[in-house]
Amino acid sequence: MNIVVRVICNVICAPEKPALELNAIINPTDDGIVDIPDLTGDSISRAFLHFSSISTEFAFKLLRSKSKRFYDASCPNLTRIVRYGVWMAVSNDTRMAASLLRLHFHDCxxxxCDGSLLLDDTNTFKGEKNALPNVNSVRGYEVIDNIKAVLEKVCPCVVSCTDIVTLAAREAVYLAGGPFWQIPLGRRDGTTASESEANQLPSPLEPLENIIAKFTSKGLNVKDLVALSGAHTFGFARCMMFKHRLFNFDGAGNPDPELDVMLRQNLENNCPNQDDSNNNFAPLDAYTINRFDNVYYRNLVNKLGLLQSDQALMKDNTTASLVVNYSRYPYLFYRDFGASMVKLANTGILTGQKGEIRKNCRMVN
Incomplete structure (x- = not known):
C-alpha cells in the first residue's frame, strides 16, 4: 500500500484540555491516507517520529487487527477516558507520567501483563505491592483506580485493569513528549500474584549480564533492554539506589570512577553519606527532568548516568553501540522504544476465557 501522510493544521486543543486526540494521529482511512495533526514547533519531526515509532507494516497490521479495535463496540470512549485520566494525574503531579510507565513495566x-501488581494483600493473600522492588516505590495505583471507576460507569465489566495500565503507560509517555504506538487490546486480568517473583525484578545494583538474562527469560532481547532503559529519561530515584556510587563503590571508600565528578558533587549535596538521606530523590535525567527524550543516552555517553545499571550499558560493546546510536538519533530511539513496548505489553498475557475482567482493580472478583 502506498501511504500518504497528510498534515492537518490548527488542531491543538485548548491548554486546559488534553493536548491531542491521539487516536486520530495514526488512523488510516479507506484510501490509505494517514492524518497526522500539526503539533506546532517541531511538527514535522514529531509527525515522523510518531508515525515511525513502530514499523509501517507492523503498524498497519495492528491497526487492521481485531485486537486493536477490541473495545470499539463495547467501550468506544476507552482511549479518551484513559487519556483524560492520565492528563489529570500528570497535571497534578508531573512525576506521575514516569510512575505510570514504571507501574506497567513492573506488572508485565x-x-x-496481567494486572497482578494492582492486587492488594489480604489476610489470606500476599501479592506484589509489598515486594522489595515495589514497596514505597511503585506509584500510580490510584490513577488506575480512578480511570477504572469511570469506565465501570460507562461500560461496566468490559475493560480489564491490565489494558488500562497498558494504555495509561503509553499516554503518559506521549504526554511527556515521547512517541505514540499502537497497542493490541483484549488482555484479561490475572487472579493471582507472586511476591517472590516480584522480588526477582531487575535491580539497578545488579551486573548487566544478570539483567540481560532476566530480559531474555521474558522474550526480550538486548536491543529491547537498551530501548526500554530509555524510560529512565524521566522520573526520579531514591538515594539508596545509587549512593554507593558516591561514597563506597569499591568497598574502600572510593566513588565510582565511571561517574562524572561534577555530577557526583551535586548528588552528594542531596544525598549525604548518612542514613537519613536514603529516601531523598534525585532525577534520573537532571537536564530534561520531566520530558521523555533521548537525553538519557547522551548522559550515558558522558558518564552522567545516575544508576549503576544504566551506566553499565556503556561497558558492553553491543549495548554501548545502541546507546550511542540512540544518543545521536532520537527518531531511532522512539521507533525502537515503541516496538519494544509492544513486545513488553504482550508478555504472558491472558486472553479468551483465561483470567477475568476485574470490577475493582485491587481485588479479584
Missing part, C-alpha cells in the same frame, strides 16, 4: 515483568 512478573508473570506477564
Amino acid at each position: 515483568f512478573v508473570n506477564g
